[in-house]
Each structure stands twice: as C-alpha cells, then as structure tokens.
Amino acid sequence: MKLCSVYFNVGLMALQLLPLFTIVNGQQGMDSCNSTLPLKDLAFDSSHLQCVEVWRVQNYILRYARTVENTWSFILSAPYSSGYIGIGFSITGRMIGSSAVVGWITSDSRSGNAKQYLLGGRSPGEVIPDQGEVKIVNGSLKIESVSSRLYLSFQLTAELPRERLLYARGPAEFFPSSPDFRLREHQFMTTTTINYNTGPAIFGPTMSPGPASSPPSPSSAYGLSPTLLFFCMSLVALKFY
Numbered sequence: 001m002k003l004c005s006v007y008f009n010v011g012l013m014a015l016q017l018l019p020l021f022t023i024v025n026g027q028q029g030m031d032s033c034n035s036t037l038p039l040k041d042l043a044f045d046s047s048h049l050q051c052v053e054v055w056r057v058q059n060y061i062l063r064y065a066r067t068v069e070n071t072w073s074f075i076l077s078a079p080y081s082s083g084y085i086g087i088g089f090s091i092t093g094r095m096i097g098s099s100a101v102v103g104w105i106t107s108d109s110r111s112g113n114a115k116q117y118l119l120g121g122r123s124p125g126e127v128i129p130d131q132g133e134v135k136i137v138n139g140s141l142k143i144e145s146v147s148s149r150l151y152l153s154f155q156l157t158a159e160l161p162r163e164r165l166l167y168a169r170g171p172a173e174f175f176p177s178s179p180d181f182r183l184r185e186h187q188f189m190t191t192t193t194i195n196y197n198t199g200p201a202i203f204g205p206t207m208s209p210g211p212a213s214s215p216p217s218p219s220s221a222y223g224l225s226p227t228l229l230f231f232c233m234s235l236v237a238l239k240f241y
Contacts, residue, residue, distance in 0.1 A: 029059075029079040029080060029147065029148030029149050030059060030079075030149075031059060031061045031077045031149055032053070032061065033051035033052070033053060033061065033063075037063070037075070037151075038146045038147065039075070039144060039146065039151055039153070042075075042142075042153060043137070043139060043140040043142070043153070043155060044067050044073040044140065044155055045067060045073075046063070046073070046075065048065050048067075049063035049064060049065045049073065049075065050063065050064055050065055050199050051063045051199075052064075052194065052199055054165070054167060054190075054192050054194070054203075055167050055190050055192075055203075056203075058078065058079070058167075058169060058188065058190075059078065059079055060076065060077070060078045060085075060167050061076070061077040061078075062074065062075070062076055062077075062087070062165075062194075063075040063076075063077070064196070066196075067155070070157055070158065070159055071137065071155055071156075071157050072155065072156050072157075072158060072161055072196075073140075073153075073154075073155050074087070074101075074152075074153065074154055074155070074156070075151055075152070075153045076101075076151070076152040076153075076167075077149055077150070077151050077152075078149065078150050078152075078169070079148065079149055079150075080105070080145060080148050080149055080150050081169060081172060082107050082172045082173050083104065083169060083170035083171055083172050083173070083174055083175075083187065084102050084103065084104035084168075084169075084170035084174070084175065084176070084183070085102070085103060085104070085150050085152055085167075085168070085169060085170070086100045086101065086102035086103070086117075086152075086166075086167070086168040086170070086186070087100065087101050087152070087165060087166065087167055087168075088100035088101075088119065088165065088166030088167075088168070089133075089134055089161060089162040089164075089165060089166075090162060090164045090165070090166055090191075091162060091164065092164070093164040093166075093191055093193070093204075095119050095122075095166060095189070096119060096120070096121055096122065097119065097120070098119050098166060099116060099117070099118055099119070099132030099133045099134045100116065100117045100119055100132070100166065100168070101114065101115075101116050101117075101134065101136070101141070101152065101154055102114065102115055102116075102117055102152075102168075102170075102176075102183065103115075103141075103142075103143030103150065103152040104143065104150075104170070104175045104176065105143060105144075105145045105150060106175050107173065109145060112143045112144075112145070113143065113176070113181075114141045114142060114143040114152060114154070115129050115130060115141075115176075115181060116129075116130065116131065116132040116134055116136055116141075117129055117131070117132060117183055118131040118132040118133075122185070124182050124183065124184065124185075127182075127183045129176070129180070129181040129182075129183070130181075134156050134161075135156055135157045135158065136154055136155065136156050137154070137155035137156065137157060140153070140154050140155035141153075141154040142154070160196060161196065163193055163194055163195065163196065164191065164192075164193050165191065165192050165193070165194055166189060166190070166191050167189060167190050167191075167192070168186035168188070168189040169186060169187050169188045169189070170183075170184065170186055170187060171184055171185075171186075171187045172187070190203070190204055190205065191203075191204035192204060
C-alpha cells in the first residue's frame with residue numbers, strides 16, 4: 001500500500017504539469033498577423049503586406065500586397081506537419097480547374113521544393129506539375145522552414161488575382177519527388193473568398209477526402225502523447241487498487 005501511495009503522489013504531480021505541457025505545445029509553430037516575419041532574402045519587400053488569418057483551425061496565415069503595378073506578392077504561413085501546404089486560385093471556388101501553388105520540406109529538412117500544379121481532376125494523373133494559369137514571377141517561388149513553420153512565398157502578375165482561394169494540408173510523411181512530382185490528395189482543405197482591397201475573407205468549411213474527423217482525444221487536447229497520458233492515468237488508478 002505504501003508503494004501505491006507513492007505512485008499516486010507521482011501521478012498527481014504529473015497531472016498538475018498538464019497545463020504546462022499545453023502551453024509549451026501551443027507555442028510551437030504559431031503565427032499571427034501581429035507577429036514579425038522571420039524571413040530573410042525574400043524576392044520582394046514584405047514591409048507593407050496585408051495579413052489575414054485564413055484558416056484558423058490550422059493556423060494558416062496569408063500575407064499579400066500589390067508591390068508594383070500588376071505584381072502581387074504572397075506569403076502563406078502554416079505549421080509544419082510533415083506534409084505539403086498549398087494555396088489554390090479558383091474561378092468557381094472548386095478545386096477542379098484551379099491552379100495551386102504547393103510547397104514542402106522533407107522531415108529530415110534536407111530538401112524542399114515548391115511548384116505550381118494544374119488541378120485538372122481528382123485523380124493523381126490529372127494533377128499536373130509545372131502547369132497552371134497563375135503567372136508566377138521567375139525566381140520568386142520559395143519554401144522555407146522557420147521555428148516549426150513553413151513559409152511559402154511567391155509573386156504573380158495579374159491586374160487582380162482570383163478572389164476564391166483554396167488551402168490544403170497534405171498527408172503526413174508524403175512529399176512529391178522526382179521525376180514526376182506526383183501530388184497525393186490532400187488530408188484537409190478549406191476555401192475562402194478574399195477582398196484584396198479590404199482584407200477580410202469569407203470562410204468555408206474544413207473538408208477532408210475521408211470520413212469526418214473525430215473529436216480530439218484527451219491526449220491531443222493537452223498536447224501529450226497517448227502513451228504519456230495513459231501512464232498518468234494508470235498512476236491515478238493505483239489509488240483505487
């Protein structure tokens with residue numbers, strides 16, 4: 001019984017630390033429109049970019065501005081999730097027929113790439129790399145990883161870019177690779193309609209290709225692994241043994 005009492009006290013201490021784990025986990029990879037951009041060597045001036053939190057549940061932040069006549073600069077910021085991130089420009093608000101800018105950095109941080117894709121259909125063979133209707137300025141397309149976040153930056157030429165935008169997060173541990181740079185279907189996506197003059201966006205629902213997402217588990221709610229949470233719960237359970 002004395003040993004059980006020791007386990008119980010250790011378990012209580014572990015549970016008291018849960019809020020601390022939550023705070024630490026929540027601070028990793030976060031960005032906001034009040035944050036200073038940590039990027040260097042951009043192909044354009046980022047000091048006058050407008051900012052919109054376009055996908056709150058995924059903490060996707062879009063910064064943009066018309067930097068010179070008919071040239072628009074974009075920076076999409078998103079947490080690193082071991083997959084690609086993407087922004088699509090659509091006429092209808094649908095994925096099919098739109099043009100997407102997609103970027104990724106591999107889990108070992110040894111290689112990264114960014115490309116435009118023409119989203120011609122739902123099958124991988126209809127998603128064509130290095131094609132699309134977005135006129136990207138040569139040398140401006142770039143993907144960077146800073147403090148557990150990805151920053152996808154580029155410039156495009158247009159009198160006014162398409163206002164119906166798509167955002168996607170790719171499946172974990174999948175990265176397009178040569179020679180075909182085939183793009184796998186997104187894990188989650190959402191849509192917005194943005195007013196480039198005023199900034200606010202109209203948000204659509206978050207969607208995934210598979211079954212509806214289940215509610216977050218207690219472990220994910222506290223930023224803990226299931227193993228660690230199970231260990232804490234086991235220690236408390238010994239009190240009643």
